[in-house]
Amino acid sequence: MIKYSDIDPRIKGFIFELDNVLFPEKEYLYQVYYLFASFLEYTELLNAKVLVNLMVQAYEKEGANAVFNTLQEHFKLDEKYRFNFEHLHTAAQIPLKIMLYPHMLTLLQDIVVDRKQIFILTNGNPLQQLNKIKHTDWQGLEKYLTCYFAEEVAPKPEPDIVHLLLDKHHLQRRETLMLGVTDTDRFCAESCGIDYIAL
Structure with a gap:
């Protein structure tokens, strides 16, 4: 070091x-994923924990650009949610400070x-x-x-x-x-x- x-x-x-x-970039992104999963749990009645795990796996295997597409394919998400996902990346009030x-x-x-x-x-x-x-x-x-x-x-x-x-x-x-x-x-x-x- x-x-x-x-x-x-x-x-x-x-x-x-x-x-x-x-x-670490993931310190920010994982909190965005948590917020998006909570949103989908409320709007689509999906399990937030399952959503977060899938997003994290997609990020670790294929990178940040693959996350929404993986989620969309797995849960047949409406394309309209891409806007919410991308908006959170730029405006999320994440719960924990990045260290x-x-x-x-x-x-x-x-x-x-x-x-x-x-x-x-x-x-x-x-x-x-x-x-x-x-x-x-x-x-x-x-x-x-x-x-x-x-x-x-x-x-x-x-x-x-x-x-x-x-x-x-x-x-x-x-x-x-x-x-x-x-x-x-x-x-x-x-x-x-x-x-x-x-x-």
Whole structure:
């Protein structure tokens, strides 16, 4: 696990993705599934526990994009419910705060103490990603975060949003570090000429 002491002290700006970098994506999605299952239990008299289990299994086997289709096929759900499912992803008031990975919380705290800049640069639906940010327990770090939604310019690995960030915050490429878990982030960093650490 990466520690702040392992990072070049000349770095002034740290760029993070959200999902599976700062916290597990499933911490958000499973709560959305719970809320959707509760909704279907009320409207269609289906068993919420069975629904949640099926959605979680679909997510773990095939990914988030397969969840509604799996549910629809299994229970012959009306297509109208897709809107409710997708709307929950962007606007759900989830019951539990999303917790940061402990080692990432420590890293963020160390960056703040050293007065360096923290950027969240995330792909995906901006409304959904913003909802995740709102429901994360940042432990007081939220005032030190600057957030960018790549979809509003061009999704990563396209470098446009990173160039914008560097220019706006007067950062040199050599002073900036991207940390991530996907090839998308790695390719983005490479195309921008900034260092990358795979977590």
